[in-house]
Amino acid sequence: MKFAVSGKGGVGKTTLTALLAQVYADLGKEVLAVDADPSPCLAGALGFPLELRRQLHPIAEMDELIEERTGAKPGMVGGFFTLNPRVDDIPERFSITHRNVRLLEMGSVDMGGSGCICPEGAMLKTLFTHLLFRKDEVLMLDMYAGVEHLGRATVDFVDAMIIVVEPTRRSLGTAGQIKKLAMDIGLSRLLLVGNKVRNLEEKAFLEQESPDIPILGFMPADLSVQEADRMGIPVYDHVPDLKSAAQEMVGKLNKMDFER
Numbered sequence: 001m002k003f004a005v006s007g008k009g010g011v012g013k014t015t016l017t018a019l020l021a022q023v024y025a026d027l028g029k030e031v032l033a034v035d036a037d038p039s040p041c042l043a044g045a046l047g048f049p050l051e052l053r054r055q056l057h058p059i060a061e062m063d064e065l066i067e068e069r070t071g072a073k074p075g076m077v078g079g080f081f082t083l084n085p086r087v088d089d090i091p092e093r094f095s096i097t098h099r100n101v102r103l104l105e106m107g108s109v110d111m112g113g114s115g116c117i118c119p120e121g122a123m124l125k126t127l128f129t130h131l132l133f134r135k136d137e138v139l140m141l142d143m144y145a146g147v148e149h150l151g152r153a154t155v156d157f158v159d160a161m162i163i164v165v166e167p168t169r170r171s172l173g174t175a176g177q178i179k180k181l182a183m184d185i186g187l188s189r190l191l192l193v194g195n196k197v198r199n200l201e202e203k204a205f206l207e208q209e210s211p212d213i214p215i216l217g218f219m220p221a222d223l224s225v226q227e228a229d230r231m232g233i234p235v236y237d238h239v240p241d242l243k244s245a246a247q248e249m250v251g252k253l254n255k256m257d258f259e260r
């Protein structure tokens with residue numbers, strides 16, 4: 001199963017991605033978590049120890065690798081380079097694994113206007129497509145905030161896109177925009193997760209105002225989430241209510257039919 005997690009900035013995409021990844025891993029699934037945020041922080045959310053994190057480098061910043069595979073130096077615009085570099089060995093070679101979650105950082109490419117025609121752009125695009133075709137049991141993609149990056153290469157092959165919202169009109173507005181873009185590229189399998197929900201009123205608000213996206217679940221607002229961040233430990237270990245909410249979501253996901 002392959003899921004992309006998106007939503008407005010700061011709504012809890014990384015928190016949810018890490019929780020779901022760990023729930024699946026603890027159920028014995030093979031999990032690949034992919035951090036596609038230009039300022040990556042999924043490693044921290046998953047509790048990867050520092051020694052391991054030091055070995056992890058965003059693929060987009062591996063200049064030598066990019067040059068070796070595409071035939072051109074990163075940063076180059078125009079000129080000749082291959083648009084479909086070899087990438088099949090990358091997930092295994094450049095990922096780190098902790099508590100049965102394998103993690104890969106994509107890094108960022110300056111898309112500069114109408115799509116990036118540069119070696120690092122070709123590399124990431126090919127890698128995304130490869131990841132989405134791989135037979136990993138579970139792939140969790142932590143996307144970056146907003147909507148502008150949503151393109152075929154990133155979401156076409158996911159079983160579902162999970163959109164995280166807070167009980168605010170703004171985050172629901174972003175969810176609506178994401179839905180529209182997703183529909184435009186033919187991705188209709190969307191699920192909504194309401195995060196930072198403080199009471200029944202806020203839950204009802206999300207239920208009533210959701211832009212017609214099936215609700216996968218809710219996570220309560222809990223100050224221990226920030227505490228976990230300060231302590232450098234996963235929310236999964238520190239906040240039982242969020243862990244159980246994520247377990248419930250996985251229970252639901254397991255019952256869904258994602259025939260494409």
Ligand SMILES: Nc1ncnc2c1ncn2[C@@H]1O[C@H](COP(=O)(O)OP(=O)(O)OP(=O)(O)O)[C@@H](O)[C@H]1O
Nearest residue numbers: 009010011012013014015145196220221222225226
């Ligand atoms: N249920 C919750 N209760 C309280 N605080 C939360 C909850 N979920 C997330 N947070 C806090 O909200 C902040 C943003 O969370 P997170 O980094 O998961 O969001 P994000 O959507 O990935 O953000 P970004 O857009 O920056 O990538 C963090 O400080 C996190 O600790």
Ligand SMILES: [Mg+2]
Nearest residue numbers: 013014037041
């Ligand atoms: Mg994030």
